[in-house]
Amino acid sequence: MENTRAVLLMVLSMATFAMGDAFVKLSSGAMSVSLVLIFMALPGLIIFATLAHRSAQSPFAYEFFAKPVVWRNIVEAITAICMVSALALAPLSLVISIIQAVPLFVTLGAALVLKEKVGPRRWFAVTAGFFGVLLMLRPDTSGISYGALLALVAAIGLSTRDLLTRAMPKTVGTLQMATWGTAALIPAGLFLLPITGPHTLPTLSGFGLVLCASLVNAIGYYSITAAMRMGDVSFVTPFRYTRLVFALIIAALFFKEMPDALTLLGAFIVISSGLFVMWRERKIAVSGNN
Helix, strand or coil: CHHHHHHHHHHHHHHHHHHHHHHHHHHCCCCCHHHHHHHHHHHHHHHHHHHHHHCCCCCCCHHHHCHHHHHHHHHHHHHHHHHHHHHHHCCHHHHHHHHCCHHHHHHHHHHHCCCCCCCHHHHHHHHHHHHHHHHHHCCECCECCHHHHHHHHHHHHHHHHHHHHHCCCCCCCHHHHHHHHHHCHHHHHHHHHHHHCCCCCCCHHHHHHHHHHHHHHHHHHHHHHHHHHHCCHHHHHHHHHHHHHHHHHHHHHHCCCCCCHHHHHHHHHHHHHHHHHHHHHHHHHHHCCC
16 A cells, blocks of 8 residues: 555656656746756745755754765756756757666666676666667767757766765755755856856746746655655656656647657667666565676
């Protein structure tokens, strides 16, 4: 019963994240990337800081200056810049398809950086997944589109953030990390202001879109946190891939996007590889073999 509830929460979080991506893409047409980051971070910061305070997780704890926390916040800011920029430049369906490679990058990073042992079958799955990413990027003589490349950097950033999360001091709570990570977007947006200018005053609808993005992302973050705490991680995690399903539906209905065959094939390979890696990790945890 707990796993069922956790799965429902995971699916809800993926749906809200897909909606948040759509709102960000729409708002990027009404204001610069820097303003999107700032105005999206402010409501989220208020929400997470309030929840952290009510959960006795002080947003002003001294752990904020711990090296893993500092690096995680830097990576969070860079990733947000790349993600918002990718959504502004590339089709929603392509960006979210590339983001599905995050579990593969986490496995690669765990092997190369954390020195975790990865067997030949998982290495094969990771390699196949990267081939799927290349199918979606489609590098040719004209190069790779900036939007697709930024989505790839965002995927690497998300996986790096996940790896840094493993190094967090045990005294740091989830809501504290959410508060600090959201706060990091504000200086990132301010840094970009002179680069992405000149700026025009956003319209009321632009503010509304960014506010909706911030609110649904907050709901998604809360839901995914609850899901991971409530259910078995190995059972719940594969449902992260439902984000692509929701993104494809939203892209078709609201942006008139129809992914081509290579994008769909690449996404299928990436997801299949990711699911295999998760299955192997679960099996290894039980048997102890690679």
